[in-house]
Amino acid sequence: MKVGERRLLGRSDVPVTALSFGSAAIGGLYAPVPEGVETVRRALELGMRYLDTAPHYGAGTAERLIGEALEGVPRDSFTISTKAGRLLRPRRPGEEPDDQGFVDEPPVKREWDFSGDGVRRSLESSLERLGLDRVDVVLLHDPDEHEDEVYAEAYPALAALRDEGIVGAIGAGMNQAEMLTRFVQRLDLDVVLCAGRYTLLDQSALSELLPACAERGTSVVIGGVYNSGLLAGGTTYNYTAAPAELLERVERLRVVCDRHEVPLRAAAMRFPFGHTAVASVLTGCRTPAEAEDNAALFERDVPEDLWTDLRDGGLLAADVPVPSRGDR
Incomplete structure (x- = not known):
């Protein structure tokens, strides 16, 4: 599989590449990122032509860096998604900074807003930070506590943006599968971004979300394939210390x-490409070298016998679909 292989999102004409660029890391997640612009440019050169960002990532930092990296890049040569649900406003005197895990943020505060007006204002602000006149995809970002507002206001606003041709595709991005499943079943979405719920360690999205997406023609972008680092040599799982049984399971996966x-x-x-609904896998890169490493690993040959051995060893259930050499 090649990094730059393209698929369309749902029934839209918006293409994404098989490997896409997630920008939370260059927003300063946990540590400063001095090479953010260079990292985006290198990812583009390597074929990661789908870029995902959000106001939340570094309180606008990731969007600004991506905008700088895209200066002079032909607009039809890349696809970009941003998100709505958190508006940024200047901090008032005496207000404490947000504690969201990002360092060196500008002096702003995040405020939840899934109103129709909030969705449009969020997009307008994102376009300004990105220096673009349009984005291709807008996703509702982490509406875990705002489901009713999504149905009443946020989704109708997104659908109107799509109907008006302002964006090409709409969807939602979350760290859970259950609410995404309800959105897919009840709304007309082109794409969902599901983080951490369809990985070698956690296939909870397989029970309902992925079948619903396949039935409805909704594409899936998979984020968090390393489960916040545990599958990449770290010791955290879903942003907390991994329990001993998961550390042992990862070691068994590594042996195979x-x-x-x-x-x-x-x-x-x-792994996620074993399911036909999956259009892209999204990974974060902090440096040009990390972008190069991700691209090289993505294009490594993975023999079908590896998946067979994982099943035989009880590390994947028999009903979990796995990639084949014929998969794009």
Whole structure:
């Protein structure tokens, strides 16, 4: 599989590349990122022509860096998505900074807003930070506590933006599968971004979300394929310390991958493509070297026998679809 292979989102004409660029890291997640612009440019050169961002990432920092990196890049050569649900406003005197895990943020505060007006204002502000006149996709971002407002206001606003031709595709991005499933079943979405719920460690999206997407013709972008680092050599799972049983399971996965001379990270990136609803896998990069490493790992050959051995070892259930050599 090649990094730059393209698929369309749902029934839209918006293309995404098989490997896409997630920008939370360059927003300063947990540590400063001095090479953010260079990292975006290198990702584009390597074929990651779908870029995903959000106002939340570094309180606008990621969007501004992407905008700088895209200066002079032909607009029809890339696809970009941003998100709505958090508006940014200047901090008032005496207000404490947000504690969201991002460093070196500008002096702003995040405020939840899934109103119709909030969705449009969020998009307008994102376009200003990006220096673009349009984005291709808008996703509702983490509406876990705002489901009713999504149905009443946020989704109608997104649908209007699509109907007016202002954006090409709409959807939602979350760290859970259950609410995304309800959105897919009840709304006309082109895409969902599901983070951490369809990985080598967690296939909870397989029970309802992925079948619903396949039935409705909704594409899926998979984020969090390393489960916040555990499948990439770290010790955190879903942003907390991993329990011993998961550390042991990861070691068993690694042993099987080593037997086939495939890095565990390469298998983790390839795994989601076993399901036909998956259009793209999204990974974050902090440096140009990390972008190069991700691209090289993504294109590694993963033999079908590896998936067979994972099933035989009880590390994947028999009904979990796995990639084949014929998969794009």
